[in-house]
Every structure is written in C-alpha cells, then in structure tokens.
Amino acid sequence: MRVTRFAPSPTGHLHLGSVxxxxxxxxxxxxxxxRFLVRxxxxxxxxxxxxxxxxxxxDLAWLGLxxxxxxxxxxxxxxxxxxxxxxxxxxxxLYPCFCxxxxxxxxxxxxxxxxxxxxxxxYPGTCRGMPRGEARARIAGGQHPAWRLDMAKAAERAGPLxxxxxxxASEGEGVERVAPSVACRPGRFGDVVLxxxxxxxxxxxxxxxxxxxxxxxxxxxGEDLLPATDIHRLLQALLGLPEPDYWHHSLLxxxxxxxxxxxxxxxxxxxxxxxxxxxxxxxxxxxxxxxxGKGAGKI
Numbered sequence: 001m002r003v004t005r006f007a008p009s010p011t012g013h014l015h016l017g018s019v020x021x022x023x024x025x026x027x028x029x030x031x032x033x034x035r036f037l038v039r040x041x042x043x044x045x046x047x048x049x050x051x052x053x054x055x056x057x058x059d060l061a062w063l064g065l066x067x068x069x070x071x072x073x074x075x076x077x078x079x080x081x082x083x084x085x086x087x088x089x090x091x092x093x094l095y096p097c098f099c100x101x102x103x104x105x106x107x108x109x110x111x112x113x114x115x116x117x118x119x120x121x122x123y124p125g126t127c128r129g130m131p132r133g134e135a136r137a138r139i140a141g142g143q144h145p146a147w148r149l150d151m152a153k154a155a156e157r158a159g160p161l162x163x164x165x166x167x168x169a170s171e172g173e174g175v176e177r178v179a180p181s182v183a184c185r186p187g188r189f190g191d192v193v194l195x196x197x198x199x200x201x202x203x204x205x206x207x208x209x210x211x212x213x214x215x216x217x218x219x220x221x222g223e224d225l226l227p228a229t230d231i232h233r234l235l236q237a238l239l240g241l242p243e244p245d246y247w248h249h250s251l252l253x254x255x256x257x258x259x260x261x262x263x264x265x266x267x268x269x270x271x272x273x274x275x276x277x278x279x280x281x282x283x284x285x286x287x288x289x290x291x292x293g294k295g296a297g298k299i
C-alpha cells in the first residue's frame with residue numbers, strides 16, 4: 001500500500017505553496033488507494049506555535065484533504081529520537097561538539113576557507129578528535145554540546161547507497177519513474193548535527209525516524225530538500241530502517257518570482273478564506289501554479 005505524508009512546520013499559516021505540496025501527496029495516495037498522513041514538525045519550539053498547528057489542521061480539513069490516523073506531533077515523540085541517537089552513539093559514530101557558530105566561522109576564516117556543501121561551509125571537524133574524558137568533564141561542568149555524526153566512519157560502515165526518485169505525471173496519465181536510481185553523496189555535508197544544544201534531535205534525524213515509524217513508502221517534498229535525501233538514506237542504512245521511494249516536486253513561485261512563504265498573507269489559506277474564496281477555488285489556485293523547475297508532477 002502506498003503511504004504518503006504532508007509534514008509542515010507550524011511556524012506560520014499554510015500558503016498556496018503548502019497547499020500544492022499537500023495536494024500533491026494526497027492525490028498520489030488517494031489515487032492508488034493508499035494512505036495519506038499528516039505530521040507536524042514542531043521540534044523548533046522557539047518558532048513553532050500551537051495556534052499555527054491548530055489552524056493548519058483546520059485549513060487542511062476545510063480543503064477536504066482528509067488524512068488517515070492520528071497526526072504525529074514531533075515534540076511528543078522525543079524518546080524515539082533519543083533512542084535512535086543512542087544506537088548511533090553505541091556504534092561509535094557520534095561525537096560531542098562544543099563549538100559556537102562564531103568559533104566555527106573564525107576557524108574556517110583562519111584556514112582560508114572550507115569546502116562548501118548543500119548547507120554551506122562544511123564543519124572543519126574541530127571537536128572530532130577531542131578525548132572522551134575531556135568531553136565528559138565539559139559536560140559535567142555544565143556545557144551542553146551538539147552531537148555530530150562522524151561522516152567518514154558512517155559512510156564507510158554503510159557503504160555505497162542509492163535511492164529511488166520518481167517523476168512524471170501523477171494524475172490521470174499514470175506514474176513513470178524517470179530517474180529510478182540516484183547515487184548518494186552524504187560526505188559533501190561533512191559531520192552533520194543530529195542533536196542540537198537546545199534540542200534532542202535535528203531535522204535529519206527526526207524526519208528519518210518519523211518516516212520509518214509511520215510506514216511512509218513514498219516521501220514527497222520540495223526539490224530544495226533533494227540533497228538532504230543523501231543524509232536520510234545514510235541514517236536509514238545505519239539504523240536498519242526501511243527505505244522509502246522519493247518524489248521531489250518543483251518549488252512554486254509567486255507573481256514576483258519569489259518562493260511562497262508563510263509571511264505572504266496575500267496567499268495564506270486563512271486570508272483566502274476570509275476573502276470569501278471557497279475550498280475548491282483555493283485548491284484550483286494551488287493546482288494551477290507554475291513550478292519553478294522541470295521536476296514537478298502534474299496535479
């Protein structure tokens with residue numbers, strides 16, 4: 001059974017770009033007689049608000065994008081992420097990092113630069129060789145580290161990895177796999193953070209664990225997250241988790257050529273509702289948007 005999901009962060013209201021993404025996943029599930037799930041990715045407690053979460057669910061229901069089962073709320077499942085982190089630590093693949101952003105930037109500048117990955121300059125590995133005794137003493141003294149994945153060790157343990165990327169039409173014209181296999185290159189990210197100083201997890205770890213626990217078989221999301229799939233496949237391999245397929249649809253641009261954002265009130269679902277638009281009209285607006293690239297499935 002095909003299982004898709006829509007996983008917004010409740011840091012603002014749904015906008016037309018969000019509706020496009022939700023509709024994309026919903027149609028792929030319903031068209032195949034599968035399940036469509038909703039997850040609220042609210043790990044960032046400084047920006048995520050309960051009122052946004054409630055309004056998002058209300059707007060999805062108003063649009064008729066019904067979901068199966070309970071909504072998974074990340075902040076209620078911290079133990080799942082801690083368990084995954086402990087497993088990776090038990091494999092000797094994690095190390096504590098006490099560096100601040102300013103310290104990392106200064107070290108990169110002093111070295112005359114650093115390789116760039118999809119997320120920017122790659123972490124130079126300052127804390128990678130720190131003796132465990134020193135790290136334990138710093139933690140006992142009240143310092144709170146982030147936990148990084150030793151990418152070289154992790155990649156060697158996992159070996160070569162691939163993922164399956166879907167594309168083509170998704171509604172009424174069948175589904176074609178235009179790029180069935182994509183090679184992963186997680187090393188270009190460097191030693192990524194899997195648990196932050198102020199959070200017991202990171203996006204990469206949480207989303208990987210969530211998709212596995214929810215039984216997601218086809219991950220649909222914007223093409224801006226395509227590079228991150230390399231990290232997620234690596235974590236799946238290390239943790240022995242199922243491998244879903246992926247479909248990274250193109251991003252949507254507004255009339256000004258910029259990506260839609262939660263701050264764009266003119267295209268937010270609450271404002272469109274307040275202006276008198278029907279649910280059918282809002283769905284039609286989202287489905288008619290012009291993608292920014294060539295990889296979007298027709299919805």
